[in-house]
Amino acid sequence: MAEVDQNKMLQSDPDLIQACRAGDARAWERLLDKYERLVFSISLNHGLTTDDAADVTQITFTILLQNLDTLPDDVRLAPWLATVARRHTWRFVARNRREAVNPKEDIAGNETFGGTIDDSQRWELAEWIHYGLTTLDERCRKLLLALYFDAEQPSYAQVADHLNMPVGSIGPTRARCLEQMKQNMGNAESPAGMHRLQHLA
Amino acid sequence: MNNSNIPRFSELLDWLEGRLPPEEAQVLAERLETAEAPTQADLDWLHLFQQARQSIQSASPPLSVRATLQERFAAYAETRQPPGLFQRLLAMLTFDSRLQSVTAGLRSVSDDTEQRQLIYTSEAAEIAVTIQPALPDKNFTLTGQVFPLKDTPADAFSIQLLREDREVGLVAADELGEFTFTNLPTGEYSMVVSAGDFEVVIPSLHLQS
Numbered sequence: 001m002a003e004v005d006q007n008k009m010l011q012s013d014p015d016l017i018q019a020c021r022a023g024d025a026r027a028w029e030r031l032l033d034k035y036e037r038l039v040f041s042i043s044l045n046h047g048l049t050t051d052d053a054a055d056v057t058q059i060t061f062t063i064l065l066q067n068l069d070t071l072p073d074d075v076r077l078a079p080w081l082a083t084v085a086r087r088h089t090w091r092f093v094a095r096n097r098r099e100a101v102n103p104k105e106d107i108a109g110n111e112t113f114g115g116t117i118d119d120s121q122r123w124e125l126a127e128w129i130h131y132g133l134t135t136l137d138e139r140c141r142k143l144l145l146a147l148y149f150d151a152e153q154p155s156y157a158q159v160a161d162h163l164n165m166p167v168g169s170i171g172p173t174r175a176r177c178l179e180q181m182k183q184n185m186g187n188a189e190s191p192a193g194m195h196r197l198q199h200l201a
Numbered sequence: 202m203n204n205s206n207i208p209r210f211s212e213l214l215d216w217l218e219g220r221l222p223p224e225e226a227q228v229l230a231e232r233l234e235t236a237e238a239p240t241q242a243d244l245d246w247l248h249l250f251q252q253a254r255q256s257i258q259s260a261s262p263p264l265s266v267r268a269t270l271q272e273r274f275a276a277y278a279e280t281r282q283p284p285g286l287f288q289r290l291l292a293m294l295t296f297d298s299r300l301q302s303v304t305a306g307l308r309s310v311s312d313d314t315e316q317r318q319l320i321y322t323s324e325a326a327e328i329a330v331t332i333q334p335a336l337p338d339k340n341f342t343l344t345g346q347v348f349p350l351k352d353t354p355a356d357a358f359s360i361q362l363l364r365e366d367r368e369v370g371l372v373a374a375d376e377l378g379e380f381t382f383t384n385l386p387t388g389e390y391s392m393v394v395s396a397g398d399f400e401v402v403i404p405s406l407h408l409q410s
Contacts, residue, residue, distance in 0.1 A: 023278035025271070032270060040262040050263070057262045061270050065277055125253045148250075149259035171220070175211035182210075182246050 013077045021068055032061065034138050035081050037145060038130070042085045043092070045126040052092050060085045078134035078141070086127075128185075135184035139163075140177035147174055208232060210243055217247050288399035292328060296320035323401045326350055326358070328394055332408060341385040341408045347378035347394055357396040364390050 016034075019027030039060050043053035063084050064077075071080075133141050146159045147170070160167040208216075208229060215221050216229050236244070298318040319330045327348040335341050347358045355378030362370040362382050369390075370382045385408055392403040 020274070021281065023281035025274060025278060028271070028274040032267060036267070037259055037261050040266075041257075041259040044260060045257045054262045054266050057266050058269055062273055065270075065273055068277075122256050125249075126257055128249075129253045129257055145259040148254040149257055151258045151260065171215075172211065175214050178214060178247075178250065179210040182243070 013075060014073055017068060017071055017073075017075070017077075020065075031077070035077060036061070038078065038133060038141065039081050039085045041145070041149065042082055042126070042130050043089045045122070045130070046086070046089045046093065047122075048089060048092055048096075052096075053089075056085055056088045056092060059088050076134075078136075079131075082130055082134050086130075132181045132185050136177060136181055140173075140180060143170070143174055144177055144181070206232070207237070208240055208243075213240070213243055213247055217244075217251060286398070288325070290323040290325055290399060290401045292321035292323040292394075292401050292403045294319060295322045319406075321401075321403050324350065325353070325396075325399050325401055326394065328392075328401065328403065330392075330403075330406065332406070340383075341387070343382040343385055343390075343406070343408070345380050347374050347380070349378070349396075353396045359395055361393040361395070362390055363393070364388055366391075 016027045016031045020031065036057065040053055040057045043056040044050070048056065060081055064081065133144065136144070142163060143159065143165075146154060146162065147156075154162070156170045157167050159165075160170050165173065212221070212229060216226055219226075221229065233240070233244070296319065298316070315334060317332045317334075319332070321328045321330070327350065328345060329348070330343060330345040333342040333344065343362070345360065347355055347360070349355055349358075354376075356374055356376045358374040358378065358380075360372050360374060360380045360382075361368055362385075365388075369385070372380045372382065374380045387408055390406040390408060392406055394401045394403070
């Protein structure tokens with residue numbers, strides 16, 4: 001379904017928070033639209049099952065609701081939510097390990113992703129990517145998630161339709177967004193195994 | 202200042218993703234053999250990103266998550282609603298059978314010697330009142346019917362009858378909005394018809410033989 005005029009739909013985090021504080025359900029819906037996928041993906045990419053990742057998502061946004069009144073007016077929700085989601089993801093991972101019948105079983109892996117790198121490297125990559133995504137505006141984040149991380153691998157045309165963008169702008173925009181992401185991450189530490197990862201290519 | 206020898210980030214990305222035409226890809230590959238540090242840094246970063254995208258995915262949570270979060274917000278929002286404003290409305294007399302000729306429909310009664318019909322109008326409801334004079338030395342019966350003009354159900358109304366600011370009766374309207382007060386002596390009355398966050402006041406009802 002094409003979104004009508006993205007520019008008019010977009011609202012800043014402070015606007016949304018203020019509206020939510022006033023009990024505006026549409027603002028809450030908008031906020032969930034912006035960040036639900038990011039939060040869910042963080043948990044999923046850290047090895048949780050779909051059910052556990054759903055629980056973490058629910059917990060994360062419930063915590064947001066509980067803290068709406070005390071959030072700073074200039075808060076950036078993406079990193080705030082990502083931090084809360086990670087914290088609770090770790091708790092689930094730790095719980096799953098304690099409950100493991102066979103300690104050698106790989107509870108935290110890995111029906112959700114393949115590849116040849118081990119869990120700790122995947123964890124580091126996930127942390128790195130999710131941090132980068134939280135530094136982007138909503139438009140870039142949605143575009144990169146759709147183009148590069150959607151398991152259904154939508155075409156440029158499908159992404160353009162979903163995000164209400166001209167097909168011809170997808171390519172240049174994705175490049176600008178990635179470059180912006182790189183710049184935003186600046187001196188952020190790359191995954192520790194960056195060089196090892198490259199050698200696996 | 203643009204240096205055409207330095208590949209743009211977008212070019213590097215297109216090259217890595219195999220989106221450049223073969224000739225352009227070949228030319229860029231040759232340029233990258235002697236790439237300087239900034240270009241190499243861009244390439245390294247893009248390689249890492251490609252690694253990440255192969256092992257990470259994005260998905261939306263089950264719909265049940267959204268439904269639960271909507272419910273929780275609804276509960277939160279209830280605590281944020283400002284208290285409703287109570288409205289006190291003054292009803293206006295718009296029909297008096299003693300003063301009007303009989304032309305209206307069911308609400309009007311042609312016999313104006315025994316009964317008196319009054320209709321009061323307000324923003325929230327119309328109230329029809331019939332005053333039935335009593336036999337000599339007997340008191341009056343006052344019947345009425347509330348006709349809500351908004352969504353309030355007829356049987357949500359309570360009707361308080363006062364005489365000299367003291368309550369002489371309090372009844373609830375039935376499902377048709379009808380109510381009755383009996384055994385009322387001669388005198389000046391007022392009536393308050395209320396429901397929810399508003400009330401309609403009829404300031405003067407004269408019961409006189």
